Amino acid sequence: MHFDPKALDRPNGMYLDGTLVEAAGEEFVISCPSDTDLKLPVRMATPEDMDRAVESCRKAVRDSGWATMGPRPRAEILNRWADLVDRHAADIAALEALVSSRPYTEVMSRDVKVVSLALRMFSAYADTHESSVTATPARQLSFTRDEPYGVIGAISPWNFPVILAAWKFAPALAAGNGVVLKPSEFTPFGILRIAQLAREAGLPDGIFNVVLGDGSVGQTLVRHPGVDYVTFTGSSRTGAAIMADAATHGLKPVSLELGGKGPQVVFDDAKDLDHIADLVARGVTYNSGQACFSGSRLIVQSGVKQALIERIAARMARVRPGPTWADGITLPPVINQSQLNRMAGIVSQSVNEGGVLLCGGHAMEERGQFFEPTILDGIGPDNIAFREEIFGPVLSVDTFETFDQAIGKANHPDYGLTASVWTRDIDVAMAASRRIESGTVWINHWGRAMDMTSPFGGLKRSGIGKDMGRQGYGKYLKTKAIWMEIEEPA
Ligand code: NAD
Numbered sequence: 467m468h469f470d471p472k473a474l475d476r477p478n479g480m481y482l483d484g485t486l487v488e489a490a491g492e493e494f495v496i497s498c499p500s501d502t503d504l505k506l507p508v509r510m511a512t513p514e515d516m517d518r519a520v521e522s523c524r525k526a527v528r529d530s531g532w533a534t535m536g537p538r539p540r541a542e543i544l545n546r547w548a549d550l551v552d553r554h555a556a557d558i559a560a561l562e563a564l565v566s567s568r569p570y571t572e573v574m575s576r577d578v579k580v581v582s583l584a585l586r587m588f589s590a591y592a593d594t595h596e597s598s599v600t601a602t603p604a605r606q607l608s609f610t611r612d613e614p615y616g617v618i619g620a621i622s623p624w625n626f627p628v629i630l631a632a633w634k635f636a637p638a639l640a641a642g643n644g645v646v647l648k649p650s651e652f653t654p655f656g657i658l659r660i661a662q663l664a665r666e667a668g669l670p671d672g673i674f675n676v677v678l679g680d681g682s683v684g685q686t687l688v689r690h691p692g693v694d695y696v697t698f699t700g701s702s703r704t705g706a707a708i709m710a711d712a713a714t715h716g717l718k719p720v721s722l723e724l725g726g727k728g729p730q731v732v733f734d735d736a737k738d739l740d741h742i743a744d745l746v747a748r749g750v751t752y753n754s755g756q757a758c759f760s761g762s763r764l765i766v767q768s769g770v771k772q773a774l775i776e777r778i779a780a781r782m783a784r785v786r787p788g789p790t791w792a793d794g795i796t797l798p799p800v801i802n803q804s805q806l807n808r809m810a811g812i813v814s815q816s817v818n819e820g821g822v823l824l825c826g827g828h829a830m831e832e833r834g835q836f837f838e839p840t841i842l843d844g845i846g847p848d849n850i851a852f853r854e855e856i857f858g859p860v861l862s863v864d865t866f867e868t869f870d871q872a873i874g875k876a877n878h879p880d881y882g883l884t885a886s887v888w889t890r891d892i893d894v895a896m897a898a899s900r901r902i903e904s905g906t907v908w909i910n911h912w913g914r915a916m917d918m919t920s921p922f923g924g925l926k927r928s929g930i931g932k933d934m935g936r937q938g939y940g941k942y943l944k945t946k947a948i949w950m951e952i953e954e955p956a
Contacts, residue, residue: 560791614943782859
């Protein structure tokens with residue numbers, strides 16, 4: 467056991483003006499996914515609390531010098547914050563693992579490092595970002611200057627809590643904005659601990675505030691007149707509601723990272739079926755399938771179908787469920803009971819609609835909430851397992867014969883976040899990467915590296931805009947055109 471879940475000192479409240487303060491709203495009780503007997507209350511923010519958080523951030527943007535100082539001094543502060551995050555990694559990891567589906571060992575080896583890497587990397591982008599002089603006649607000079615928006619309202623989900631929050635606050639702050647972050651109501655603790663390190667790093671008070679609460683608190687943030695830009699990661703349905711709210715409350719720009727339904731397209735000539743089976747099985751069981759980039763639809767050419775499915779099923783049978791604080795687990799818990807019920811409901815409806823259950827399909831009997839890795843065969847576009855983002859360890863299977871069929875099946879009518887193509891033929895790979903409608907296409911690969919240069923974001927109901935990469939930094943700046951008349955000296 468990496469930590470004792472009952473003995474952790476949890477930060478609680480809102481992080482406001484550089485310190486933790488009590489929120490005045492209703493109590494929300496988090497049920498720990500790894501041990502549902504463990505109930506952890508947090509207090510949500512009221513609309514008045516949100517006013518305080520946004521106003522304090524506006525004031526800090528106006529008065530602290532954060533927005534107007536050069537990128538280098540900002541980078542020094544953010545780099546110090548990154549060092550502190552690394553130094554407190556064990557504490558952050560325990561708090562993150564306590565209420566999320568993230569295993570402690572993975573948070574230590576990956577999630578916390580992504581946070582510190584994002585702070586360092588986007589600071590470096592800020593240092594190298596340049597605006598432009600446009601082509602003007604000699605007596606005029608027109609140039610652009612990219613300026614921070616002001617206050618960024620950031621809303622994040624529960625499935626990779628500290629990573630997905632950092633994808634937003636690191637570039638937004640590096641660009642000179644202030645940020646008011648509302649993490650998921652299910653997973654506040656790791657983020658609050660990270661926030662508590664900001665003051666020691668030298669971040670001006672108020673430049674980064676964290677407000678806890680559910681969707682209604684998120685809605686208050688989006689609608690707040692003091693918020694200049696909204697950045698969101700979560701479900702497609704919430705993303706659409708946020709876009710509508712942002713349109714009618716100030717016409718604010720939004721960027722939305724939403725759901726996915728990623729295809730794994732495997733051609734007969736693909737090399738090393740064992741390696742592919744490793745990554746397809748991992749791609750749908752990683753974080754128990756609670757990942758927007760989950761490779762949840764296997765679209766396989768008929769010649770390798772049987773051999774590949776046998777290999778994937780064998781790997782799924784070897785998963786080790788367990789609480790996030792245990793060693794060596796490969797199947798973490800599902801975030802809450804309603805998600806677990808939803809997975810079971812979709813699988814059973816899928817079978818009623820003609821899907822063939824090859825393995826799994828049920829909740830496990832362990833303490834906590836676990837769902838068996840599941841394979842459903844014969845899943846065409848009319849089946850619920852094709853239509854819905856299941857957000858669980860459920861792989862649907864469909865078969866193809868020709869290249870055109872493969873592309874037709876890979877392109878989902880609603881989602882377009884990530885896709886994988888497995889083939890030895892470079893022409894097939896490149897043509898598929900062009901014709902698959904998806905924000906990311908991996909060739910002979912599945913999964914994001916720690917590297918942050920590659921932008922991430924979806925098409926259709928998978929989102930608008932990018933996180934990460936230069937695009938994920940530049941979106942937090944607005945371009946102003948400046949035009950000067952130049953008098954010839956007499
Ligand atoms: P969710 O949409 O239920 O909630 C996300 C966040 O939005 C939470 O903080 C929630 O409190 C808040 N919220 C809910 N209603 C709101 C409203 N009306 N206004 C403002 N805020 C509101 O999503 P979730 O269940 O927390 O996360 C899972 C979803 O996130 C999945 O669909 C997954 O695919 C998606 N996701 C996408 C990415 C990506 O990068 N594309 C990454 C991770 C997760």
